[in-house]
Amino acid sequence: MTQTYKLDRIDVNILAALQENGRITNVELSEIVNLSPSPCLMRVKKLQKAGYISGYTALIDVAKLGETLTVFTEFTLKNHRQIDFARFQETLEKIDNCVECHLVSGGYDYLAKFVTAGISDYQNIVEALIDKDVGIDKYFSFVVMKTPFVKNHLPLGRLFGDRVHDQS
16 A cells, blocks of 8 residues: 655655665665664655555576577557457466566557567467467567666656655
8 A cells, every 4th residue: 555755855865775775774775865774764664655665676697597588579459448458468467478568659559578488488478479369460579689788777866856855
């Protein structure tokens, strides 16, 4: 359950620091955001309770585990009713190898990201998706050859710094 909570610059700084290192200690975090540990911990708990922090996770270097194939797929649906979008999204969400799905504007409806064991694995996933008859009109696949970089955190201060209020 999320609650309304107005963010200030310190809250944004806390979120930015946690985003970069979710395992940071409260003492280290309090030093970064210039608060004493107790008020810092109270803010983190408020941010969690309000739903700004949705969880903590480990970032895995999948390349160390073995070869994978990343494919971005554009999907266009036959029909564009709410029920068609909902059915497609629900089906895609159940596919473990589909790690991102975006409803987009432009020449197609969805952009999905799949991470698979290889091209035949991807082909099996897409063929099974087509067999489910969830309203796909057409799709185009884009195989990733190389990923020069991935950023796992957003520039929160730059995105939201001017939208927060200062506590007085």
